[in-house]
Amino acid sequence: xxxxxxxxxxxxxxxxxxxxxxxxxxxxxxxxxxxxxxxxxxxxxxxxxxxxxxxxxxxxxxxxxxxxxxxxxxxxxxxxxxxxxxxxxxxxxxxxxxxxxxxxxxxxxxxxxxxxxxxxxxxxxxxxxxxxxxxxxxxxxxxxxxxxxxxxxxxxxxxxxxxxxxxxxxxxxxxxxxxxxxxxxxxxxxxxxxxxxxxxxxxxxxxxxxxxxxxxxxxxxxxxxxxxxxxxxxxxxxxxxxxxxxxxxxxxxxxxxxxxxxxxxxxxxxxxxxxxxxxxxxxxxxxxxxxxxxxxxxxxxxxxxxxxxxxxxxxxxxxxxxxxxxxxxxxxxxxxxxxxxxxxxxxxxxxxxxxxxxxxxxxxxxxxxxxxxxxxxxxxxxxxxxxxxxxxxxxxxxxxxxxxxxxxxxxxxxxxxxxxxxxxxxxxxxxxxxxxxxxxxxxxxxxxxxxxxxxxxxxxxxxxxxxxxxxxxxxxxxxxxxxxxxxxxxxxxxxxxxxxxxxxxxxxxxxxxxxxxxxxxxxxxxxxxxxxxxxxxxxxxxx
Numbered sequence: 213x214x215x216x217x218x219x220x221x222x223x224x225x226x227x228x229x230x231x232x233x234x235x236x237x238x239x240x241x242x243x244x245x246x247x248x249x250x251x252x253x254x255x256x257x258x259x260x261x262x263x264x265x266x267x268x269x270x271x272x273x274x275x276x277x278x279x280x281x282x283x284x285x286x287x288x289x290x291x292x293x294x295x296x297x298x299x300x301x302x303x304x305x306x307x308x309x310x311x312x313x314x315x316x317x318x319x320x321x322x323x324x325x326x327x328x329x330x331x332x333x334x335x336x337x338x339x340x341x342x343x344x345x346x347x348x349x350x351x352x353x354x355x356x357x358x359x360x361x362x363x364x365x366x367x368x369x370x371x372x373x374x375x376x377x378x379x380x381x382x383x384x385x386x387x388x389x390x391x392x393x394x395x396x397x398x399x400x401x402x403x404x405x406x407x408x409x410x411x412x413x414x415x416x417x418x419x420x421x422x423x424x425x426x427x428x429x430x431x432x433x434x435x436x437x438x439x440x441x442x443x444x445x446x447x448x449x450x451x452x453x454x455x456x457x458x459x460x461x462x463x464x465x466x467x468x469x470x471x472x473x474x475x476x477x478x479x480x481x482x483x484x485x486x487x488x489x490x491x492x493x494x495x496x497x498x499x500x501x502x503x504x505x506x507x508x509x510x511x512x513x514x515x516x517x518x519x520x521x522x523x524x525x526x527x528x529x530x531x532x533x534x535x536x537x538x539x540x541x542x543x544x545x546x547x548x549x550x551x552x553x554x555x556x557x558x559x560x561x562x563x564x565x566x567x568x569x570x571x572x573x574x575x576x577x578x579x580x581x582x583x584x585x586x587x588x589x590x591x592x593x594x595x596x597x598x599x600x601x602x603x604x605x606x607x608x609x610x611x612x613x614x615x616x617x618x619x620x621x622x623x624x625x626x627x628x629x630x631x632x633x634x635x636x637x638x639x640x641x642x643x644x645x646x647x648x649x650x651x652x653x654x655x656x657x658x659x660x661x662x663x664x665x666x667x668x669x670x671x672x673x674x675x676x677x678x679x680x681x682x683x684x685x686x687x688x689x690x691x692x693x694x695x696x697x698x699x700x701x702x703x704x705x706x707x708x709x710x711x712x713x714x715x716x717x718x719x720x721x722x723x724x725x726x727x728x729x730x731x732x733x734x735x736x737x738x739x740x741x742x743x744x745x746x747x748x749x750x751x752x753x754x755x
Contacts, residue, residue, distance in 0.1 A: 223488060223492075223494070224445070224477075224487070224488055224491070224492045224494075225477075225484075226474075226477045226478045226480065226484065226487060227474065227477070227478070228477070229470065230445075230448055230453075230469055230470055230473035230474075231445050231448050231449040232449065233448055233449050233450070233451055233452075233453060233454065233469065234248060234250060234451050234454045234464075235248065235453065235454060235464045235465065235466055235469055236466060239466055248454060248464055250451045250454035250455045250457075250458055251455075251458070255287075256280075256284055256287070257280060257447060257450035257451050257452065257455075258450045259279070259280075259281075259440065259442035259446055259447065259450055260280050260281065260283070260284035261284075262440060263281055263284045263285070263288075263440050264284050264285075264287065264288045266438055266440070268409075268437075268438040269404060269408075269409045269410070269436075270404075270409070270410050270435070270436055270437040270438065271409075271410070271411050271412070271437060271438050271439075271440065272412045272413075272426070272427060272430065272437045272438070272439045272440065273411075273412070273413040273414070273439075273440045273441075273442070274414065274415075274416065274423075274427060274439065274440075274441050274493045275413065275414070275415055275441070275442050275443070275493060276415065276442065276443040276444035276445075276446070276447065276490065276491045276492060276493055277415055277444065277490050277491065278444075278447075278452075279442045279443070279444065279446070279447040279452070280442075280447065280452075281413045281440075281442065282313075282317065282385055282413055283320065285383055285385075285411055285413065286317055286320040286321045286324060287324050287328070289304040289306075289321055289365055289381065289383065290321045290324035290325050290328060290329060290365070291324075291328065291329065292304065292363075292381065293321075293325075293357075293359045293361065293363040293364065293365050294325065294328075294329035294331060294359050294360075294361055294363070295361060295363075296361050297361065297362065297363070301361050301363050302363060302380045302381055302408075302409075303363045303364045303365065303366070303379075303380035303381065304363075304364075304365045304366070304380060304381040304382075304383060305366050305368065305378050305380060305381065305382050305383070306318070306365065306366065306367040306368065306383045306385065307368050307382065307383065307384050307385065307390075307396070308367065308368075308385045308386065309385065309386040309387075309389040309390050311353065313385060313386070314354075314355060314367035314368060315335075315355055315367065317367050317383075317385070318335055318355040318356070318357060318365060318366075318367040319335060321357060321365045322334070322335055322357050325357065325359070329359070331359060331360060333357045333358065333359070334357070335355055335356070335357055336355070336356045336357065336358070337353065337354070337355055337356075338354055338355075338356060339351040339352070339353065339354070340352050340353070340354035340366070340368060352368065354366055354367065354368050355367045363380075378403065378408075379403065379406055379408060380403075380408055381408060381409045381410075381411065382400050382403055382408065382409070382410050382411070383411045383413065384396060384397070384400065384410070384411070384412045384413070384414075385413050385414070386413070386414050386415065387412045387413065387414040387423050388414040388415065388416055388417035388418075388421045388422075388423035388424070389414070389417055393421070393422045393423055394422040397412070397422070397426060412426075412437070415489070415490055415493070416489045416490075416493060416494070416495035416496070417489075417495075418489075418495055418496060419495040419496065419501075419504075419505050419687075420687070421495070424495045427439060441493055442493075443491065443492045443493050444476070444491035444492065445491075445492070448469075448473065453468075453469045453472060453473070456472070476491070477491065501687070501689070501690065501691070502662060502665075502666055502689035502690065502691060502696040503666060503669050503686050503687060503689055505683075505687060507669040507670055507672075508669060508676075508683050508686045508687065509678075509683065510669075510672055511668075511669050511672055511674045511675055511676055512675075512676055512677065512678035512679070512682075512683065513675055513676075513677070513678055514678045515591075516589070516590055516591050516592065516593075516675065516676060516677040516678070517551065517591070517592050517593075517677050518592070518593045518595060518677045518679045518681070518682060518716075519547045519548060519551075519592055519593070519594050519595065520595045520597065520708075521540075521543055521547075521594070521595065521596050521597065521599060521607070522596075522597040522598060522599075522708075523597075523598055523599075524539055528600070529598075529600045533602070536600060536602065536603055537602075537603070537606060540603045540606050540607060541606070541610070544607060544610055544611070548592065548594065548611060548614075549614065551591060551592045552611075552614050552615065552618060554591075555591070555618055555619070556618045557618075558618075558619065559618070559619050559620075560581040560583075560618075560619040560620075561581055561582070561619060561620045561621075561622040562579060562580070562581050562612075562615040562619055562620070562621050562622060563579070563580060563581065563582075563621075563622045563623060563624060563723060563726040563727050564577055564578065564579050564608075564611075564612065564623075564624035564626075564723060564726065565577070565578050565624060565625055565626075565719045565720060565721065565722030565723025565724070565725070565726055566608070566624060566625070566626035566627055566632070566635075566636070566719055566722060567627045567632075567715050567716075567718040567719040567722065568604070568626070568627045568629070568630070568631060568632025568635055568636075569632075569713075569715060570598070570599070570600075570601065570604075570631060571598060572711055572713075573711065573712060573713045573715050574595045574596065574597055574706075574710075574712060574715040574716070575595070575596040575599060575604055575715070576593060576594070576595050576596075576715040576716045576718070576719035577593065577594045577595075577596075577607075577608060577611075577719060578590045578592075578593040578594075578676070578716070578719050578720050578723045579591070579592055579593070579594070579611060579615065579723075580723060580727075581619075582727055586673065587672075587673045587674065587675055588668060588673060588674045588675065588723075588724060588727055589675050590674075590675065590676045590677065590720070590723065592677070593676070593677055593679075593682065593716060593719070593720075594607065594611070595715070595716070597708070597710060601631065601634070601635070604635060605635055605638060608635070608639065609639075609642060612624075612643065621643065621647065622647065622726070622727070622729075623643075623646070623647035623648060623649070623726055623729060624639070624643075624647065624648055624649070624722075624723075624726050625648075625649040625651050625722040625723070625725045625726040625729075626639055626648060626649065626650060626651060626722065627651060627718070627719075627722065628650035628651055628652050629652055633650065636648065636649075636650040636651070637650055649725075649726070649729070651722060651725075653697075655695050658695050658696060658697055659695055661721065661724065661725045661728070662689070662695070662696035662697075662721065663696075664724065664728065665720075665721050665724045665725075666696070668724060669686075674720075674724070676720060679716075680707055681706045681707055681712065681716060682716040682717075682720075684704055684706075684712075685704075685712060685714045685715055685716040685717035685718075686714075686716070686717040686720065687717075688704065688714040688717055689714065689717060689721075698713065698714040698717065698718055
């Protein structure tokens with residue numbers, strides 16, 4: 213099976229040379245190009261054959277434009293519809309993103325029926341009764357051809373509401389461009405109960421589109437779809453240019469292929485991301501995205517961890533102070549201390565960023581340093597869910613104090629919006645105004661720091677924990693009115709089922725800003741009389 217294009221530094225360009233194909237082999241062998249028959253091995257190119265031969269119940273095709281997956285699916289649908297039910301035949305329902313595509317698909321199937329199945333079929337236009345969620349019925353235009361087997365191929369002119377009521381094979385074409393592709397995909401899953409199959413075919417429509425999310429989740433093992441990929445270059449290597457020449461009456465040549473290939477790639481002009489999305493099956497991030505997905509993942513490492521705390525039992529907030537402090541200290545000793553201990557002999561300068569929350573979102577505190585390699589390392593990021601204020605303060609102060617015993621604390625930038633203002637102020641009072649910034653980000657501050665934050669990911673000079681929630685939080689930054697920020701309306705669902713507002717992304721931006729300031733001097737109040745550790749803390753240190 214053709215492998216998906218790798219997201220490496222060697223991304224496709226508008227001026228690259230075309231891949232080798234049939235015409236190159238003919239020229240080298242000395243056979244005249246006029247004798248080349250691109251259909252000698254059949255009407256399907258290699259990637260189309262692989263698609264038809266794979267009879268999995270669930271299949272996805274991510275493709276470059278005009279690579280022929282829909283054509284191959286039309287042939288497969290025709291053969292299956294012409295087959296008796298007792299021999300595995302079935303009906304097919306085609307759902308395109310436009311009425312014109314539905315009519316084109318059904319006409320292609322009718323042509324195959326005449327030449328392959330030897331059935332002379334007419335396209336029948338009818339009204340399909342589409343049952344709406346409220347129980348009412350809406351009639352939508354549809355096209356149909358009926359086979360002697362009793363099976364049909366139906367092309368629906370728009371997204372039906374009652375896909376769940378269909379039975380047979382369902383083909384969703386250009387899925388990424390449907391009005392509500394997520395709902396369409398979810399509804400199709402009900403077909404599997406009665407032995408139906410699902411084919412999803414599409415070019416990409418952005419990295420955040422549900423079609424791309426479905427592919428990524430399938431690759432992560434969350435779905436059982438078989439993924440096929442064919443880029444424009446794959447199709448060219450498999451004979452696309454030679455087929456175009458045959459259809460247009462051109463004589464194929466190596467020079468002609470190069471000119472044709474470059475004309476197509478250069479037709480996108482400066483829209484390089486659009487070219488890569490439409491030809492190379494690489495989803496673009498969108499004009500307003502600050503951090504492309506590939507950059508975030510390239511800066512993520514399994515060596516660094518996210519440490520997540522949540523209330524150990526219901527009603528934790530109402531427990532006595534001693535119990536709350538003891539539980540938090542025990543968690544810190546078991547989870548955070550082992551990581552800090554690994555850096556005990558390196559005398560590093562540590563920094564922290566903070567994004568505060570108490571109920572709906574997460575408090576996030578990334579701790580890290582600037583290494584000898586001049587990269588910003590975040591060995592651990594602490595996330596607190598539904599954590600009482602006192603325990604947030606306890607955790608932050610405890611970690612900073614431990615870091616000061618193995619190195620120095622350069623400072624931090626802490627969110628001072630809402631209730632975060634209190635924690636930021638108390639941190640400033642404890643660790644010094646030269647080291648702690650109480651941040652209420654303004655447009656000028658964002659203009660100064662977000663480009664540098666972006667550059668650290670582009671240059672891969674930022675190393676963060678490899679974590680889905682952290683990655684997705686970083687993806688939420690949008691450029692709004694020329695300024696990168698976390699939109700107020702953003703609410704995503706974390707892996708724990710809770711709501712997030714880009715929490716880790718904001719905290720990492722603040723951490724980066726802290727490292728840009730450099731370290732401040734160790735600070736003590738005028739009456740320099742630090743109190744000894746409390747009996748309470750000593751009692752709760754686990755053996």
